[in-house]
Amino acid sequence: MKNKNLFLTITAFLYMIQLSAQLPKTHSIGAMKNMGTTYDLNIWLDTISNKPHLYGMGPYDKMKGEITVVNGKPYVASAFIDGAFEVGKDWDIRSPFFVYSNISKWDIFEIEGDLNNVHDIQEKVATIAKENGYNLDQPFAFKIKGEFDAVTAHIVTPRLPEVEGYREGIKSQKFSFENAHGEFIGFYSEHHQGVFTHMDGFVHVHFLMKDKTFMGHLDKISTKGKTITLYLPKNQ
Template sequence: MKGEITVVDGKPYFASAFIDGKYVVGKDWDIRSPFFVYSNVRKWNIFKIEGDFNSVHDIQEKVASIAKENGYDLNQAFAFKIKGEFDALTAHIVTPRLPEVEGYRKGVKSQKFSFENTKGEFIGFYSEHHQGVFTHTDGFVHVHFLMKDKSFMGHLDKINTTGKTFKLYLPKRK
């Protein structure tokens, strides 16, 4: 493990952070991962979210609420996207954990990066049955942040945004 991978609209984004305080985002398919979750979404339904995000848990709650209100089965895992402008967020990029892997730094498992007043999208997965598999053990979502200009991508850790309107994308149901 030496970075984060996110594929959006068929385009790969690979983020690495081998040097303290710096990150690089690659955009080619010359990447590998020890684990990967994916969904092929051909069409999206778009919903409006108004209000605040003060945690990743808030994202989980709003995604679940809107999905349930619109007939989605929360027992089935699904992908989602949220687009908008965010007041403040922090995301991390994992770093190599073995000395023989390029970019290894002793005692460093990830690097955190913070942004203010930034536009972009959250790409995530919701599942009530994969805790500790592809979601954290204490939640039902796994969320990455991709900056609008595609210059940064990483795993979302913290979010604080108030009084905004966002677009939530859920897979179009058959």
């Protein structure tokens, strides 16, 4: 019996190693904590060679807005005018830091229960990933689709007077939506705080409206009694 239990333990351990090793690789260029006051540009997105099924995010240029790449399509959001935003598509863009992964297949799970903030997303993603054999020591992308009772997201704005769109004293604009259909694109990592997640959390999440008319960095969320869908990268 002892030998059987040992065999099962070793088999499970080897399976976990194999499973985690096959996650699509997450790449990061630059770091949030190193932007300083000059916001030096570290990546030109058009230099990423493998664009099909690419997912990624980071600031647009020298804090001119937000970038989110969804399934190989780049969305660029800016908010230079009070109360207004624009969303376009372009690969000819640069960023001070950027995180990305190429994911062609996903495993699908249901998220039940209320989501009241970004931390709730972090906890749900971590719990479901761990329950399904994901190694939380490895960074990974995720996405969540559904209808959300309320969403608040911001778009950063330039902090340097010489940068297009600069307005003194304004570092971002927040926008709120009710009964919002869309998806959250996120990256989870317990080891990249200050790199592509903030120091107080393990996730960086952007919101893309279903009709692609709005995109921004997620600040607040509210869902009451709705079942929404979580996508985690399929091990390959």
